Amino acid sequence: xxxxxxxxxxxxxxxxxxxxxxxxxxxxxxxxxxxxxxxxxxxxxxxxxxxxxxxxxxxxxxxxxxxxxxxxxxxxxxxxxxxxxxxxxxxxxxxxxxxxxxxxxxxxxxxxxxxxxxxxxxxxxxxxxxxxxxxxxxxxxxxxxxxxxxxxxxxxxxxxxxxxxxxxxxxxxxxxxxxxx
Amino acid sequence: xxxxxxxxxxxxxxxxxxxxxxxxxxxxxxxxxxxxxxxxxxxxxxxxxxxxxxxxxxxxxxxxxxxxxxxxxxxxxxxxxxxxxxxxxxxxxxxxxxxxxxxxxxxxxxxxxxxxxxxxxxxxxxxxxxxxxxxxxxxxxxxxxxxxxxxxxxxxxxxxxxxxxxxxxx
Numbered sequence: 001x002x003x004x005x006x007x008x009x010x011x012x013x014x015x016x017x018x019x020x021x022x023x024x025x026x027x028x029x030x031x032x033x034x035x036x037x038x039x040x041x042x043x044x045x046x047x048x049x050x051x052x053x054x055x056x057x058x059x060x061x062x063x064x065x066x067x068x069x070x071x072x073x074x075x076x077x078x079x080x081x082x083x084x085x086x087x088x089x090x091x092x093x094x095x096x097x098x099x100x101x102x103x104x105x106x107x108x109x110x111x112x113x114x115x116x117x118x119x120x121x122x123x124x125x126x127x128x129x130x131x132x133x134x135x136x137x138x139x140x141x142x143x144x145x146x147x148x149x150x151x152x153x154x155x156x157x158x159x160x161x162x163x164x165x166x167x168x169x170x171x172x173x174x175x176x177x178x179x180x181x
Numbered sequence: 182x183x184x185x186x187x188x189x190x191x192x193x194x195x196x197x198x199x200x201x202x203x204x205x206x207x208x209x210x211x212x213x214x215x216x217x218x219x220x221x222x223x224x225x226x227x228x229x230x231x232x233x234x235x236x237x238x239x240x241x242x243x244x245x246x247x248x249x250x251x252x253x254x255x256x257x258x259x260x261x262x263x264x265x266x267x268x269x270x271x272x273x274x275x276x277x278x279x280x281x282x283x284x285x286x287x288x289x290x291x292x293x294x295x296x297x298x299x300x301x302x303x304x305x306x307x308x309x310x311x312x313x314x315x316x317x318x319x320x321x322x323x324x325x326x327x328x329x330x331x332x333x334x335x336x337x338x339x340x341x342x343x344x345x346x347x348x349x350x351x
Contacts, residue, residue: 021236028237054277057293059198060266061239068267069274080271084263091236092243096255098230099247106226110348116222116314117321117347119229121340123305123312124325126232130203130305131330137298150299154207155306161197161208168296176291180284 008042008074010082016040017067017086028063028087036070043070063087142179146172183250184257186216191242191261198266200297202239207307209241218249225312233340239263317350 008016020032029052036042043051051073055065064084071083105111138144150168153159159167190212194205210224219227227248231241239262246258280286313319325339 024235024237028235050281051274053290054274055270056200056297057290058266058270058273059196060202060270061198061237061263062201063237064239064263064267065270068270072271072274073278077271080267084267088236088259088263091234091240092255092259095231095234095236095240095243096247096252098234099227099244099255102226102230103248112226113351114344114348115226115229116312116318116351118233118340118344119225119312120318120321120347121325121343122229122232123225123309124322124343125329125336125339126203126308127305127322127326128329130301131326134298134302137294143295146295147299147302150296151302151306152299154204154300155303158207161199161204161300164300165197165199165296168299169292172292172296173288175295176288180288180291 006041008040010075010079012040013071013075013079013083014086016042017071017083018089020063021087022090024063024091029066032063032066042074140179142175143172146175184253187246187249187254187258188261191246191258192265194242195262195264195266196269199293200300202237202241202262203304204297204300206241206304209245210307210311213245218245221311222314223248225308228308229312229340233337315351318347321346 016035017032020028020035024031033048033052037045037048051069052062052066055062055069058065064087067083067087068080071079071081073079075082102115106115134147138147146168149171150164153164153167154161194202194209197208198205206228210221213219213224214221224245227244228241231238231244234240239259242258242262243255246254246256248254250257277286309319309322313322321343325343328334329336329339
């Protein structure tokens, strides 16, 4: 945290993350970054990357972790809860509304077919996002090997997630350690 | 008590969601089918619905909770999905800050990216399999994926087009 960066109030935390949550279709991260770094200048770009790498590393929804970590750093536990509440208030309300409509009309054939089309489209968007995330991680051959291994253990052999993590992570640490020498 | 089952399921998933919620989608799909809460295509439909809402992709948990136990279920599933991981993040954030330039931290950081990359690719495969029954759906998924990679379009435009095509062709 640099000395001159403004320390957001609880209301500021709520409104900042509220805006990010409401604008983030198919990924909140770019919007959260724009608000935290560019619009409100809470963090420098480097401080943001640093904080986000922690949130990716820890389990849980990455952007929720980001709200928790940043909120806690600024305003303690209350700050963390306020930031998360801001981030999720609108999306949770919207998705509950959509879900309630689905429970009513989801079994009408035309609606069901539209939803299957929607699911196929959403799967395509998800696959594109996954490729965008995995591509930079697979630049070096050794890292690409780890990406391939995790993919095969989890996606092809269907091993449970904790088992996959227990096998792939030590190997990946070894690869990263050798390259850091 | 259904709410406790929901809370337990999502709190457990929250703590193993390395690389994000996406990596738990296969386990989530297996669990909801095993509990007889819904069929695999229904899970796919809820996933599609969750993607049409703004916000993080953990909203699938909210929708499952809603489907299983109404509004209370939606809130319990949401809290379960974010509670344990957020608490852990708050606890670790201070330590992480202190070891900003430590070598072990840089190595851990470099090591976690390929693992989560592979997990997300696998999750994408599972989602595609769950969503797509039959060649037209597969084709639609591939087209949306390619368009999304090549062209800057709002995701809602692509989803609306996919829904319209689904209603017309499936």
